[in-house]
Amino acid sequence: MELKKEDYVLRTVEERGVRLIRLWFTDVLGQLKSLAISPAELEAAFEEGLHFDGSAIDGFSRVQESDVLAIPDANSFELLPWVDPSEPTGRIFCDIYNLDGTPFAGDPRNVLRRNLQQAKEKGFTFFTAPEIEFFYFEDAVDPKPLDHAGYFDLTTLDLGSTLRRRTLAMSEAMGIPVEYSFHEDNASQHEIDLRYTESFGMADNIMTLRLIVRKIALDAGVHATFMPKPLDAGQGSGMHTHMSLFEGDVNAFHDPDDEMGLSVIARKFMAGILHHAPEFTAVTNQLVNSYKRMIAGYESPVYVSWARNNRSALIRVPIHKAGKESSTRIEYRALDSAANPYLAYSVILAAGLKGIEENYELPKEADENLWSLSRSDAKASGLRQLPQDLRQALDLMEESELVHETLGEHIFEWFLRNKQSEWEAYQGRVTPFEVERYLPVW
């Protein structure tokens, strides 16, 4: 008997006595949204979708086309492990549709699905593994660290480690395997590395993990943040992302005969990302604050570049262990923890595929430390800079056919409009830097 996935979910809800189902979706800016329904409503939600007013949710819809349908994706049903077992609660990701049944163009999950479908037509599946960094602070008002430890420090008694351990347990219980986790370089900063998976599931996992991190912190009276650069001093929170393409069972990035073990496909894919990176940086680094992280010396790239053992490069090619050919991959280091993973993966994948399709040439490897490079040296060696603030990033994105095509008209236009107004709001603000520096002397 063929078991339908919707039946599976309905039956599980019944058998486990689930009281509440949270329908999750992600808005254009990458915020997780949730509608709660009772089990009785779930069957209808599967069949007809759940009507809701998209304009009520930032970034989803314009007033004149406000009604949309949320249809639960039965594959993603999970019980929430932190909820009191006497009141079982499930979550399920939704896809957003127009009332006529066509995919809603403003739904980031649809955007990624569409781009992965295009990759699939070329025979590729896209795998990613993010290193997610974040901070714990005493509250959401003042970024006051809980500790002053550093990279890999063992601070067994500190609250941060306890919180991280609880987070990992919840994450594993929801089927999100963690590769490593540790205390990061900055005070109160932590990192969780997720195990390689196909990128659609990974985007869902990132959304879930962010919620788990925040939720566990909140329960302990602490604020967790994925803000890219919360402290003046030290490094910010990036989301370095390892990625590769598979053709069926085979890692398409691997070539045993190449000195670096990298296939032509990998090189072209990298070339595509490098070529288009400045245009899509507004998507991978979407906040005014994102660009405070992207300065020389703090684990964040500044120049469009690639290298093997050079952490200042935009793309790093990690050396895979002998016999581990399937782990051949590249690491994109600009992405930050505040990005919308569905959209960020979409633009990176599209740029890489473009490189393969149009046969881009991979530029020369950057072997020097790019962080110590002077501006004029960089210019002389022909290195292009990544955008230095949101304004520049938006200007470059606005001119990009690739980003337009990848995100679709609806999100492209909305994103630019929203972000331009964010920039304008920022520009009018007087910062503590200016007050400290100028007030006494001018």
Added chain:
Amino acid sequence: MKGMSSLLVFPDPPPPELAQSLDLAGFSWKAVSNSSVAEAYAADHEWNGAVIVADEDPNSAFSLARSLRKRANPIQGILLLLNATQLGQLELRDELFDDFILTPFRHQELEARLKHLFWSQGIDSRGEVLTHGDLVLNIETYQATINGRPLDLTYMEYELLKFLVSHPGKVFSRETLLSRVWGYDYFGGARTVDVHVRRLRSKLGEENAGLIQTVRSVGYSFGQSRWGS
């Protein structure tokens, strides 16, 4: 609460062709070597019948059958397997079995006799249940438990586990699993299987993670074949 009910099978291990027949016919069964093992197991499970092979060690077989009948809650539905030269031994032992079948048996006959036996006892022996050791999958309710602990599985995790449990000991390539479990309407690719296996192992818990074995450069297999590979 008592766990799932199974068919008692003697001896342990049973002849491979018997194990295979019972598995193919979809019976949930458990082999025991003597009556004390049977009683220990009955502490938290139900026996809903028995298949007792008498042609190798008739004395132990008959003594087990007798003890099953003498329980406070006697086991009904005992099928005896013996060879033609043993027919004489049935005399004066009518109370120890409900039906018998001669070895070598035919798979279809065994299945038909067991079905009939259970029907006449009013027992639903097959309960849509797949078991492997402490792992139980109820096909009817879509629920899975290990050691009585419910497993919270997503639909695809459940489907993958169900497929693997239904084919113990058999090695499947990622491509095969992908086409048999997922169908081709999926952009995840063959590596998706690895991801789901990793998730299943994490949900099964560390002590059971070895149930699903990675077969290097081939794919995966589940448990041990109960009739040899």
